[in-house]
Amino acid sequence: MPRTSTPHIKPDGAPIAETILLPGDPLRARYIAETFLEDAVQFNSVRNMLGYTGTFNGRELSVMGTGMGIPSMALYSWELIHEFGCRKLVRIGSCGGLTPELGLNDIVLAQAASTDSNYLAQFDLPGTWAPTGSFRLLDHVYRGAAERGITAHAGNVVSSDTFYHAQDDTTQRWARMGVLAVEMETVGLYANAAAAGVEALAMFTVSDNLVTHEEMSPEQRQTGFAQMIELAATVTEL
Numbered sequence: 001m002p003r004t005s006t007p008h009i010k011p012d013g014a015p016i017a018e019t020i021l022l023p024g025d026p027l028r029a030r031y032i033a034e035t036f037l038e039d040a041v042q043f044n045s046v047r048n049m050l051g052y053t054g055t056f057n058g059r060e061l062s063v064m065g066t067g068m069g070i071p072s073m074a075l076y077s078w079e080l081i082h083e084f085g086c087r088k089l090v091r092i093g094s095c096g097g098l099t100p101e102l103g104l105n106d107i108v109l110a111q112a113a114s115t116d117s118n119y120l121a122q123f124d125l126p127g128t129w130a131p132t133g134s135f136r137l138l139d140h141v142y143r144g145a146a147e148r149g150i151t152a153h154a155g156n157v158v159s160s161d162t163f164y165h166a167q168d169d170t171t172q173r174w175a176r177m178g179v180l181a182v183e184m185e186t187v188g189l190y191a192n193a194a195a196a197g198v199e200a201l202a203m204f205t206v207s208d209n210l211v212t213h214e215e216m217s218p219e220q221r222q223t224g225f226a227q228m229i230e231l232a233a234t235v236t237e238l
């Protein structure tokens with residue numbers, strides 16, 4: 001039986017759907033609710049981490065901000081999964097490209113998430129775990145991108161605790177191992193989802209490329225983001 005409230009999410013009777021989109025920025029959650037959802041109701045405002053539930057093409061869909069970084073993503077996704085019954089969680093965010101092939105506004109789908117964080121230590125596994133996304137969700141979104149003529153890349157990403165790195169070659173070292181992009185949340189989501197037996201996917205627009213030093217303008221960010229939301233919301237069809 002889903003809980004009615006947690007320390008960080010207080011829906012006060014408003015529903016939360018089994019499928020939820022998770023942007024980092026809570027104002028993006030509001031933008032998505034206002035622009036893409038029908039009959040949206042707000043289910044959270046604790047710490048301004050705004051959450052909404054409505055319908056997309058007639059199917060129930062929620063959207064909520066997660067904040068930045070693995071601890072923030074991890075605590076919200078944990079509560080959504082364990083206390084509110086979410087079963088399909090899709091992170092939608094931006095990433096820094098680590099290979100020159102990743103153009104601005106391309107989409108990256110995280111097959112797996114490597115990390116420099118200690119988050120995975122708590123699972124106490126007898127080795128090094130590679131948390132992966134749901135293949136079913138990834139395959140669906142990858143095909144959807146192809147149908148829409150959107151360039152999508154699927155591969156490993158690194159969820160980093162640091163946006164500013166003390167060592168100059170930090171990101172190159174991940175790139176040398178075939179890691180496509182750097183971001184800051186996915187490993188927390190994938191680990192929590194896998195441990196709970198639910199589905200998760202993280203997808204990003206490339207907002208900057210650390211090799212070519214290209215960077216998106218705020219206008220480009222908004223257009224790319226809108227395209228990604230439409231693609232992400234198709235997981236409600238599954």
Ligand code: ADE
Pocket residue numbers: 094095096160162163182183184207208210
């Ligand atoms: N998200 C978008 N760009 C990023 C970067 N360069 N590092 C970490 N997270 C990011």
